[in-house]
Amino acid sequence: DAKTTQPNSMESNEEEPVHLPCNHSTISGTDYIHWYRQLPSQGPEYVIHGLTSNVNNRMASLAIAEDRKSSTLILHRATLRDAAVYYCILRDRTYKYIFGTGTRLKVLA
């Protein structure tokens, strides 16, 4: 079973920030938090990952709660190209990814 829960869908206006939440209350101390996104008819694309500290890269920021039971992917300025399904995944020592339902992000022009 998926170890993460996310809202099924979210909407954002173009050029505005988007905060995509993820709950992972059963996370263990060695699980990494990964975020991928998937455009229609394409394979998932890596977005960001983290373990304990907040992370920033050119695509997004990842804010991890102090107890690590939740995290938030932040897109600072949503564009139409950011419309996709975003998956929050816990990566354990087996390196297997168990995908949850993901959040379908709709960006409004």
Added chain:
Amino acid sequence: GAVVSQHPSRVICKSGTSVKIECRSLDFQATTMFWYRQFPKKSLMLMATSNEGSKATYEQGVEKDKFLINHASLTLSTLTVTSAHPEDSSFYICSARKEGGLYYEQYFGPGTRLTVT
């Protein structure tokens, strides 16, 4: 960045025939690759872990005789859907684990859409 390719991108086959899908890591070696399937509007479902030089590990409920996996080299894994039926029609996606350094990352292929008529 690391690139994973899949071939073919689309395939249509007749019921009862077998279809082979290739997954290649183009610029890195991968001792471990993964195979997923995805139905329309659904999430990815892990089918199996492909290990170079050894047998694949299948997830519960996945028929290993139906979905044959071969990982003969460090850059190539193949998934063969044997005796395909219409219910096998799906989007098949592979990923490859890039090793080295302090962290292991997975890179996904673009997917193969299989239609069985």
